[in-house]
Amino acid sequence: xxxxxxxxxxxxxxxxxFFLLFCAFGLFPLVYTAWVSLHEWTLLSETQExxxxxxxxxxxxxxxxxxxxxxxxxxxxxxxxxxxxxAIWLAHLLNRRLRFQTLFRVALLLPNVTSVVAVVVIFSQxxxxxxGLINWILSWFGVGHIDWAAGTATSHVALSVMIMWRxxxxxxxxxxxxxxxxxxxxxEAATLDGASSFTQLRRITIPMIRPTIIxxxxxxxxGAMQIIAEPMxxxxxxxxxxxxxxxxxxxxxxxxxxxVYEQGFANSTFDFGYASAASWLMFVAVxxxxxxxxxxxxxxxxxxx
Amino acid sequence: MAPRxxxxxxxxxxxxxxxLATACGxxxxxxAAESSAKPGEKIKLTVDLFGDFGFQPLYEEYKKxxxxxEIVENVTQFNDHHSxxxxxxxxxxxxxxxxxxxxxxxxxxxxxxxxxxxxxQYGLDKRQSEYLDWKWQQGLSKDGQQVLGLxxxxxxxxxxxxxxxxxKAGLPxxxxxxxxxxxxxxxxxxxxxxxxxxNVPGAKFVDSPGEIFRAMVNQAPVGLxxxxxxxxxxxxxxxxxxxxxxxxxxxxxxxxxLAAFSPPWNTGFAKGSFATIICPAWMTGFIQEQAxxxxxxxxxxxxxxxxxxxxxxxxxxxKQSKHPKExxxxxxxxxxKENQAKVFxxxxxxxxxxxxxxxxxxxxxxxxxxxxxxxxxxxxDAAKALKPQHLGPKEAxxxxxxxxxxxxxxxxxxTPDEAWxxxxxxxxxxx
Numbered sequence: 001x002x003x004x005x006x007x008x009x010x011x012x013x014x015x016x017x018f019f020l021l022f023c024a025f026g027l028f029p030l031v032y033t034a035w036v037s038l039h040e041w042t043l044l045s046e047t048q049e050x051x052x053x054x055x056x057x058x059x060x061x062x063x064x065x066x067x068x069x070x071x072x073x074x075x076x077x078x079x080x081x082x083x084x085x086x087a088i089w090l091a092h093l094l095n096r097r098l099r100f101q102t103l104f105r106v107a108l109l110l111p112n113v114t115s116v117v118a119v120v121v122i123f124s125q126x127x128x129x130x131x132g133l134i135n136w137i138l139s140w141f142g143v144g145h146i147d148w149a150a151g152t153a154t155s156h157v158a159l160s161v162m163i164m165w166r167x168x169x170x171x172x173x174x175x176x177x178x179x180x181x182x183x184x185x186x187x188e189a190a191t192l193d194g195a196s197s198f199t200q201l202r203r204i205t206i207p208m209i210r211p212t213i214i215x216x217x218x219x220x221x222x223g224a225m226q227i228i229a230e231p232m233x234x235x236x237x238x239x240x241x242x243x244x245x246x247x248x249x250x251x252x253x254x255x256x257x258x259x260v261y262e263q264g265f266a267n268s269t270f271d272f273g274y275a276s277a278a279s280w281l282m283f284v285a286v287x288x289x290x291x292x293x294x295x296x297x298x299x300x301x302x303x304x305x
Numbered sequence: 306m307a308p309r310x311x312x313x314x315x316x317x318x319x320x321x322x323x324x325l326a327t328a329c330g331x332x333x334x335x336x337a338a339e340s341s342a343k344p345g346e347k348i349k350l351t352v353d354l355f356g357d358f359g360f361q362p363l364y365e366e367y368k369k370x371x372x373x374x375e376i377v378e379n380v381t382q383f384n385d386h387h388s389x390x391x392x393x394x395x396x397x398x399x400x401x402x403x404x405x406x407x408x409x410x411x412x413x414x415x416x417x418x419x420x421x422x423x424x425x426q427y428g429l430d431k432r433q434s435e436y437l438d439w440k441w442q443q444g445l446s447k448d449g450q451q452v453l454g455l456x457x458x459x460x461x462x463x464x465x466x467x468x469x470x471x472x473k474a475g476l477p478x479x480x481x482x483x484x485x486x487x488x489x490x491x492x493x494x495x496x497x498x499x500x501x502x503x504n505v506p507g508a509k510f511v512d513s514p515g516e517i518f519r520a521m522v523n524q525a526p527v528g529l530x531x532x533x534x535x536x537x538x539x540x541x542x543x544x545x546x547x548x549x550x551x552x553x554x555x556x557x558x559x560x561x562x563l564a565a566f567s568p569p570w571n572t573g574f575a576k577g578s579f580a581t582i583i584c585p586a587w588m589t590g591f592i593q594e595q596a597x598x599x600x601x602x603x604x605x606x607x608x609x610x611x612x613x614x615x616x617x618x619x620x621x622x623x624k625q626s627k628h629p630k631e632x633x634x635x636x637x638x639x640x641x642k643e644n645q646a647k648v649f650x651x652x653x654x655x656x657x658x659x660x661x662x663x664x665x666x667x668x669x670x671x672x673x674x675x676x677x678x679x680x681x682x683x684x685x686d687a688a689k690a691l692k693p694q695h696l697g698p699k700e701a702x703x704x705x706x707x708x709x710x711x712x713x714x715x716x717x718x719x720t721p722d723e724a725w726x727x728x729x730x731x732x733x734x735x736x
Binding site: 125244 | 384385387388391392395410413417513515562563564567568569570572573576578698699701702705706708709710711712713715716717718719735736
């Protein structure tokens, strides 16, 4: 009797710590944020007035919110698509017998362990308008000085480069791990049949690692939807002007997460209610975009998953 | 104090910790008699600042007479410093024993008298007679009953300019002649056009319109707020005038488009990218630090448009401090007449104690970096001529909104009229 009870209960006991922590630091904030979002709630006020969906209706009519949504999607696409393509290609290059294999793999991870502050400060200098390295190189080709942080498209490109710099290697390592599980004889057979390296990548590697691709796409999408540190630091170190969290004076690179931060923490109103409503809409947006990407990747060449 | 201090290559958040000698062993013997604290009782005071206030030598001095006090200084970037303070007051944890508050935020905090220690309790109201009256008033609670903050410095206005660039542009470079060039801001713009016409390579007339706008508004009798704390950006003609003049700098192509306090702006100092910059007293220390190689090239002239104040700070003690008495004593020391004079000579931040203004050691004080300009006299005159302006609780937010508008015009995103319309909308959203 005792034995069966043990068998039935102990698995739950083993997973309980995670769920307790998740409830405290994941579920509770999520639910509490929803509750806060239904109120006129600021950090400094003593009372909070219940206003139902008032914050949400204001938000849906707030052009700055939609601007931030557009920026998030734009930076997300610009950074994620080339990043994953590059990561697969890098992993493919490393997925063979090489000298100094470990060295290359560690090198891939290095940008990821660099502090994001350092990355953005350095890249802001590279993308500098007057004395930046990139503008200097472009000037060889007759391109005039680009004010990277000032333009909408140019600032999105600059930010995407920073994001790619940090995450491409990391994703390449995940792809590499998956690629190493692909049976070698498939490649040997393909080589005998005269398939080129690119054909092998396209016809063998990618179909075989599709579950990993789906995983990486989803995780990258979620990450891209929540970008905040890069645009915030870029705004401060690029000299584009603007408030601490406005993403440039024209909000040209303010992302959703940065918008939430601006409303909740960066002005002296500390409008938690409004920021909470924005976080919930952001949460919904993340679920929708991740869902769409899941469907797209699953349909790639007939679902394997 | 410089409102924002960010340096190239340094992490955005720096914490500088002052190592203090412990008062044990032989060193303590000589001073132990002067200390009122019980032997062995150690007190750690945290001082939260948003830039280098030049306090380090003062701490060293203070610990000689107070061996039981350990002082730790935390320096955070300007915006973070003030928003952190709001959060820490709201959550009742984490604030320093002594906190600096810049003038743009002072009304935000004096509006919450319950969160700060009334320094009257510790007898600091005795300092009132020493201070500039308006500076003293700014540190009081709204009803005037509580003393919440003691002033450190005031930011009387002047205009710093590069002599070498002026010479290259064929303009006079003597400070009196330069002052005579621009009695008004319109004259300043005209000189800017002459400077631009001379095509000095790599140099624009001014860094960016943001701080100029702030200065112009500060020169007006009434600024962004009326006495009843209503935002009057839309109705105050002085604000619109300052807006139009600032945008004219952009439209005439006179600005280097370098947002103040950003890393490229710091580089601009070193490279000589702009010939003039609005120069509240604390800015002189900043220029000296940023443009080390250009000693002797900078000079200081009168500001166009009359006197005004930009910047300056107060020191306050949050109620959550465990050692309010010791913190109040430290504030008394840091803001004392002698120490304000010392800090001015080192850092350029100008005292808020008027009896110093006629003191020969201040009056005759010159700085070789600025071509031996009589900065003591210049800023004394500026501070004496100051007319105080009422500041509202969301002063900083309003300024950010307007700064964004000026930025949009500068970056060619909007016409001044479009930007102004958006500014007015944004201002209405400030609760």
